[in-house]
Amino acid sequence: xxxxxxxxxxxxxxxxxxxxxxxxxxxxxxxxxxxxxxxxxxxxxxxxxxxxxxxxxxxxxxxxxxxxxxxxxxxxxxxxxxxxxxxxxxxxxxxxxxxxxxxxxxxxxxxxxxxxxxxxxxxxxxxxxxxxxxxxxxxxxxxxxxxxxxxxxxxxxxxxxxxxxxxxxxxxxxxxxxxxxxxxxxxxxxxxxxxxxxxxxxxxxxxxxxxxxxxxxxxxxxxxxxxxxxxxxxxxxxxxxxxxxxxxxxxxxxxxxxxxxxxxxxxxxxxxxxxxxxxxxxxxxxxxxxxxxxxxxxxxxxxxxxxxxxxxxxxxxxxxxxxxxxxxxxxxxxxxxxxxxxxxxxxxxxxxxxxxxxxxxxxxxxxxxxxxx
Numbered sequence: 001x002x003x004x005x006x007x008x009x010x011x012x013x014x015x016x017x018x019x020x021x022x023x024x025x026x027x028x029x030x031x032x033x034x035x036x037x038x039x040x041x042x043x044x045x046x047x048x049x050x051x052x053x054x055x056x057x058x059x060x061x062x063x064x065x066x067x068x069x070x071x072x073x074x075x076x077x078x079x080x081x082x083x084x085x086x087x088x089x090x091x092x093x094x095x096x097x098x099x100x101x102x103x104x105x106x107x108x109x110x111x112x113x114x115x116x117x118x119x120x121x122x123x124x125x126x127x128x129x130x131x132x133x134x135x136x137x138x139x140x141x142x143x144x145x146x147x148x149x150x151x152x153x154x155x156x157x158x159x160x161x162x163x164x165x166x167x168x169x170x171x172x173x174x175x176x177x178x179x180x181x182x183x184x185x186x187x188x189x190x191x192x193x194x195x196x197x198x199x200x201x202x203x204x205x206x207x208x209x210x211x212x213x214x215x216x217x218x219x220x221x222x223x224x225x226x227x228x229x230x231x232x233x234x235x236x237x238x239x240x241x242x243x244x245x246x247x248x249x250x251x252x253x254x255x256x257x258x259x260x261x262x263x264x265x266x267x268x269x270x271x272x273x274x275x276x277x278x279x280x281x282x283x284x285x286x287x288x289x290x291x292x293x294x295x296x297x298x299x300x301x302x303x304x305x306x307x308x309x310x311x312x313x314x315x316x317x318x319x320x321x322x323x324x325x326x327x328x329x330x331x332x333x334x335x336x337x338x339x340x341x342x343x344x345x346x347x348x349x350x351x352x353x354x355x356x357x358x359x360x361x362x363x364x365x366x367x368x369x370x371x372x373x
Contacts, residue, residue, distance in 0.1 A: 011073040016044040018063040021310035033058045050074030053083050066213035066303065123215060124234060124296075126164050130157065130221035131177025131193040131204045136257065136360045145179050147221035149364060152371040156358060157183065159224055164217075166227035167234060173211050174221075175204055202330040206309060212302050218332070220293030224367065225355040233294060238347035239301035242266070242274065242336065247352040248290035257360035264291040264333050266348060274346040278323050278333035289348070291333060292355050304344055305335070312338055 009017075019029055030040040033055050042048040050056065056074055060067040071082035080086070089095050102112070134146030141149075147157040154162075157174070164172055173189040177196030191208040193199070205218060212218075217233060219225075233243055244266045252260050265287040267276040277291055297305055312335070316327040322334035340346055358364055 009073060010046050011050040011070070011077045012044045012046040012048075014065075014070070014073055015040075015059060015063070017307070018065050019044075021307075021314070022063060024062075029059075029062065032062055046077070050077045053087075056083070061210075064209040066299065068214070069299070069303065124169055124217060125171035125173070125211065125214065126169050126217045126219065127205070127208055127211060128157070128160060128172065128174045128219055128221050129201055129204050130183065131175050131180075131196040131207075132201075132221075133178050133196070134222065137358075137364060138361055140361065140364060141178075143179065144182055145176070145221070146358065147174075148179075148182050149358065151224070151367060156224060157185070157221065160219070160221070161185070161188070163225055163227040163230055167230045169217070169230070173208055175208050177204070198328060200324070200329045201332045202309070202335050203328055205332065209306065212297070212306060214299050214302070215297070216302060217294060217296045219295075220357075222358050223293050223355055224358060225292070225294070229292075229294070229351055229354045232351060233296050233349050236296060236347060236349050238345070239298045239304065240336075240339065240344065241296045241347045241349050242277070243292045243294040243351060243355075244268070244289040244348040245292055245351050245353065245355065246289040250353075251290075251356065255362065257362040258357070264293070264331070265289070266291050268348045272348040272350065274336065274340050274348060277336050277340070277346075278331065289350070291336075292351075293332075293357070295332065295336070296349075304339065308339060308342070308344075309335060 019026070026040055026044075027037045030037040033040075033051075035051070035055065039048065043051065050073070051059075053071075056070050057067065059065065060070055068082075068084070071084045075082040075085075128147070130145055130147045132146075134141040137146055137149070140146070147160075148155045151159060161172055164170075170187075171189070172187075173191060174183060175191050175193055176183050177193040180190075180192055180194075183190070189211070191211075193204045193207040196204065201220070205212070217230070229243060233241060248263065249260075252258075252263070262279065264278055265276075265280045266274060266289050267280065267286065268274050268288050280287060312321060313327065318326055318328070321327040321330050322337050324330035324334050336346055356363070356367060358367060
């Protein structure tokens with residue numbers, strides 16, 4: 001979809017921001033992309049137009065940046081359309097007739113936006129965070145990651161992939177860590193977090209920063225969920241959306257090994273926007289629901305998410321962050337709360353059941369019983 005960026009960034013400022021966040025020196029980056037340091041310096045200061053496509057692709061790869069956004073910003077710097085779009089039009093001249101037809105038929109911006117939304121749903125990808133130990137499952141995960149636990153002939157991961165596939169999501173990346181060699185399905189992409197013992201979900205996610213762009217759903221690997229949960233999330237048009245179960249208390253009836261205090265709860269306002277999220281230190285009767293471990297980001301949402309992750313990483317590394325003792329051990333909910341605290345709107349997609357967490361031996365045994373009935 002041809003879309004003029006409304007981002008206030010410039011190409012140069014975006015490169016400088018990404019380079020600084022990743023603590024890469026100007027000379028080092030210039031050498032990696034094959035330009036003089038003075039050229040890169042001028043580019044970052046917007047004294048030069050954006051470089052050619054081959055260099056933009058190198059920058060995207062090294063800085064783990066959104067290539068489409070870089071093309072858009074580069075086009076802005078040259079006062080032209082994005083280079084990848086221009087190249088596509090040259091290769092497909094019939095597109096020009098289509099654009100003229102849209103113009104001559106006075107197709108409204110709203111109609112174009114609606115078409116883009118329909119197309120973007122089919123382009124959504126998913127990222128499953130499966131690096132952790134799963135120590136609460138004891139003997140069941142001595143030799144297996146918990147996402148490889150069997151449920152009536154299919155592993156937990158296979159069931160997650162099936163739910164995504166049922167909703168048209170085929171581009172799926174798994175972050176592996178503990179016993180990573182055990183996770184090796186075809187048609188999935190893999191990223192390794194070999195330092196999984198020293199970090200937690202939030203930092204684990206950013207081992208896959210390269211794929212965090214466009215429309216993406218990020219989910220925990222220890223949850224079973226129905227495809228209609230994914231579909232509900234896909235229908236949200238907000239930049240950042242989280243799935244919240246408001247009928248969550250029933251899951252905790254008789255659940256001894258995972259007490260109510262461990263729930264990642266949510267308090268939201270009348271517009272279904274998150275006010276508080278995480279293991280909230282308040283009366284449980286005051287909370288509205290439980291975060292199930294699934295978040296969707298649009299292209300703009302991924303930029304907000306990544307920019308603020310790198311900001312807080314610089315500020316809080318080896319220091320307390322939100323409810324985490326140190327930043328390295330932060331949960332995804334800590335990052336979401338940080339976004340809320342600085343004024344970012346995080347929308348709740350409300351569900352009632354349709355999922356379950358597999359965190360303890362008790363959870364696993366109960367789920368196995370349900371599958372056998």
